[in-house]
Amino acid sequence: GDSVTQMEGPVTLSEEAFLTINCTYTATGYPSLFWYVQYPGEGLQLLLKATKADDKGSNKGFEATYRKETTSFHLEKGSVQVSDSAVYFCALSPANQAGTALIFGKGTTLSVSS
Amino acid sequence: GAVVSQHPSRVICKSGTSVKIECRSLDFQATTMFWYRQFPKQSLMLMATSNEGSKATYEQGVEKDKFLINHASLTLSTLTVTSAHPEDSSFYICRSTGPMNTEAFFGQGTRLTVV
Numbered sequence: 001g002d003s004v005t006q007m008e009g010p011v012t013l014s015e016e017a018f019l020t021i022n023c024t025y026t027a028t029g030y031p032s033l034f035w036y037v038q039y040p041g042e043g044l045q046l047l048l049k050a051t052k053a054d055d056k057g058s059n060k061g062f063e064a065t066y067r068k069e070t071t072s073f074h075l076e077k078g079s080v081q082v083s084d085s086a087v088y089f090c091a092l093s094p095a096n097q098a099g100t101a102l103i104f105g106k107g108t109t110l111s112v113s114s
Numbered sequence: 115g116a117v118v119s120q121h122p123s124r125v126i127c128k129s130g131t132s133v134k135i136e137c138r139s140l141d142f143q144a145t146t147m148f149w150y151r152q153f154p155k156q157s158l159m160l161m162a163t164s165n166e167g168s169k170a171t172y173e174q175g176v177e178k179d180k181f182l183i184n185h186a187s188l189t190l191s192t193l194t195v196t197s198a199h200p201e202d203s204s205f206y207i208c209r210s211t212g213p214m215n216t217e218a219f220f221g222q223g224t225r226l227t228v229v
Contacts, residue, residue, distance in 0.1 A: 034218075041223075042222055043207050043221050044207065044220040045220070046218065089157065089158070102148075102209070102218060104157045104158045106157040107156070107157055109155075
């Protein structure tokens with residue numbers, strides 16, 4: 001079945017460092033891909049998404065490009081801040097099931113220190 | 115934008131008691147609500163899917179008699195953990211598709227601790 005694999009954390013960075021969190025997926029067809037962020041004690045918030053190959057999702061300085069050839073959707077940010085400390089989840093919605101089924105990776109904890 | 119309000123955010127209860135968690139869609143009609151459970155350092159595990167006015171569909175391995183889901187109206191879905199045990203302690207999150215049925219809106223989550 002469809003699945004999402006993301007790098008295990010925790011990821012610990014200093015402020016202004018470059019961030020990459022790897023995410024790869026297994027799915028048939030062209031799923032939609034998402035990154036969600038979960039701040040301590042809160043629910044999940046959509047960070048960015050991409051719905052077709054080569055699309056780039058971006059928000060709050062974060063970017064991820066939908067790479068069909070490598071089945072990847074890596075999350076990047078050029079300069080992280082302490083306020084970016086959170087758990088990041090990569091997720092996919094299977095083709096033809098937009099907005100319904102969501103399959104999550106295990107999450108990657110990011111800790112940014114000043 | 116569409117908002118899902120989940121309550122309570124945190125609850126501590128004694129073993130054997132029941133706890134009800136509510137999720138309300140504040141400015142749209144939530145035809146479908148998904149309930150997830152999140153273990154520490156784990157991903158979200160889908161427990162069940164509820165559609166307004168019909169019985170919830172539970173994922174394999176989830177006890178429907180223990181985790182009662184009610185979706186009696188288009189703006190309210192509830193999850194009741196019955197006869198709670200310490201192993202039920204977890205973070206529970208609801209999610210609804212938005213009014214266009216193409217997005218996902220999460221509640222704030224409920225941290226349940228059973229002592």
